[in-house]
Amino acid sequence: MLTRKNSIEGKLHYGDFAGIFDDVDPDAAAKLSLIAGDICLVLDLSGRIVGGSADPKQFPELESWIGQDWQDTITVESRPKVMELMGGAREGKAQSWRQINHAAAGADIPVRYAIVTIEGCDRCLALGRDMREEAALQQRFLQAQQALERDYMRLRQAENRYRNLFEHMAEAVLMVEADTYRIREANPAAHKAFDAKPGSLSGGKLPGLFARSSRDALVAYLGSVVATASVAPLTLPTADGEAELTMRATSFRQRGKQFLLVRMNTGKNLDGDVAAPLLDVVRHMPDAFVLTDQHWNIVLANSEFADLIGAASVEQLIGQAVSEYVGRPGIDIDLIRGQLAKHAVARNVSTVVGATDAHGGEPVELSAVQTGDNEPFFGLVIRPVGRRMRDLPRADTESPRSVEQLTEMVGRMSLKEIVRETSDLIERLCIEEALKHTSNNRASAAEILGLSRQSLYSKLHRHGLGNFVAEED
Template identity: 55%
Template sequence: MPSRNNSIEGKLPFASARTHFEVLGPDAAATLAMVAGDLALVLDEAGRIVDVTANPREFPDAQQWIGREWLDTVSVESRAKVMEMLANARKGVTQHWRQVNHITNEGEVPLRFVVVRLGESTNAIAIGRDMRDAAALQQRVLQAQQSLERDYLRLRQLEARYRMLFDQSADPVLIVDAEAFRIREANRAAHQLFQARNGTLQGAKLTALFSRPAREHLIAFLGSTLVSPGVLPIEVQPNNSADAVMLSASGFRERGGQFLLIRLSGAASAAEHASGEVMRVIEAMPDAFVLTDARMLIQAANPAFVELVSAATVDQLRGRPLADFVGRPGIDLDLIDGQLAKHDIARNVSTVVGARDGFDGEPVELSAVKTGDDQTHYGFVIRPIGRRLRDLPVTADAPRSVEQLTDLVGRMSLRDIVRESTDLIERLCIEAALEYTSNNRASAAEILGLSRQSLYSKLHRYGLGNLVDSLDE
């Protein structure tokens, strides 16, 4: 559609045009034509280009158009516009700016042209303005508009899904202003819980929906949830119900304001209440507790375990293998896993925590249980025993063995004493491995780094074969 901008139609004429422009010479007229547009074409009566002025950097092949028909330098779609402008120029009709696509070596270039007849001459001048910057700007504006429309459509779809999930949720859900505790949104289940007509809870005070004794506790609880996401739900009593409900909340920010997402569950059963008490006990117990999945990846842990492994928060531990913190690499947890697979329980297993980079680790005592059929989980209770070991009296067997070795000095050579010491240490290590693995020879051999055949040979060498056989029975 032709634009009427920058045309002379509708504009007031100069009051004294002859006085001002009578002295206008060829040079001044040429200057006006050059500054009026980015490209100017002088055309004869037949529409042939006889002269041209343009910036050679913007239109490097403009000089090649001289002597050619103007129609031959434009695209097929623009020829009708050129023919119309040439016909109107011959009649002396006022022109409007028309967009024409010029063909260049770099492709089509959009320009806006106006054709003006040169006085009484049959020639005319076509003044053009480069539209490439405007076209690029329009393209960017169009792309931005399309992107906004796509984002708007995506937000509308997300809002529709949120609204459907919010309204169809079986649990009562409330969106509450964290400052004034005014309800911003409430789903159908919330209206049913408080026996209110749909839409009447918006703007109501949250605390007014619960009994007076519970309001101060509720306000303190909501304040805690804004600074700590791990606060356990509380039990509150609605005004219009004899049954208490469990209330959980989490804070979030939106448009510079702070809000609370509040979820209400039905009256807590005795089992659910007991479960909550159990969780509180586990959180407060001095012994470390950790829960893992079937791959022994940490799912939850109490503060005692977090402190035991020198972590900052439990969030740093979730998803990490328990073997990174407990047991000697490739030994302890494998043995415990074997016992759990066979008996679903392991009691008072001696192991270490924090064994890495040459550090032997802190000795601990571990008990574990396996739960679940479809989704297996392991629960571990870990108690440090370093202080207990330091307080134990030294056994009498070890000093006697050492004294027996030192009594050999002077009666045997040092090489023989060293060989006897080696045999003593080897026997003690084998006995300790058998005791640690509950007399499992295969596991004991793995701990000691021996083959089973080598272990059997050493058992008979030290007279431990009959002892192990009797224990196995």
């Protein structure tokens, strides 16, 4: 169906045509047709192109079109439109603009055409307007719209994921306005912690959920959270006095407004009456202790661990990756993880804490265990061994005394140095075995080993097996 937009039907006429166009010469008519469009095709009533005019830079194929049927120069989907335009021209109907796509070597050329018939003449004019700029603009608009739709879908998917996480978290979580302390959102765990009906916490004030005597401390704590990132957790009694909640809060901005993410833990996720004593034992352990989640992020640590790595407080470690403080990068944690996956326990693993590019770290001994569920937690007990190693009497030689000591050098020494230490170890073990086999007869031991007595005495001295003076042969 022909669109009536931009049709000449229904438009006001010039008035007295005779007074305007009677004296128009052919050159003026040609100029008028060229100005009316970017391309002008002269057609006979059968639809064959007998002439045309256009900018050769914009329409380089125009010369090859002359003499062809108009339908042979366009794409397949545009042919019904050309037939409709030519049929209307033969019947003298009012013309409307139709977009026709010309087939070109590079890309199709979109042109909007309208046909002007000449009374008493077997030819007509197809005036066209180049639509490539409009098509490019439409394509950019379509791409922008598609990009917006993709971003919207990603946003909806992310919102669904985080909403699902928020609703199913075992920890009580509240979204609070920082200036008014009004609760914007609360998850089901928060309603359960305060023994409230579902949905009743939204719109209320956070201080009203706690005992009146502790509200000043709560307001001071929330103010500190807005000012700084590292604030120790705060434990407060609820308004009904039935429980105490340990609160951790962080601040964030959204649309120019400050909000607080408040997380609360009652300790009831542990086994009833043993929760408090167990946590107290962990805090007062003489060895450093760390509890991590399945991603090896710290969820609990004692003060001994904070002292060991030089942290200001335990609270600032919560949520941090344990690999930032324990083990050589890319080595020890992967080794411990492999042992836990195979045996569910790792015992007396030699590693370091506080390792950097410029510092090798403090030697420690680590034991680890994991829980058996699908999302395991990992418990690490860490004991410093640097002081204990310094207190041991210094050996006469720096060579390793066993294969176990050699394997402990992996990661601390280069392979070349380890191979050199290995050859010294094998040499010393062979000499010891030869002396044992010959009842400490050095001459016989030298013969068994294929050495001269002078060489044997030198090696005995180097390995610290005896400070012997070589005998004359």
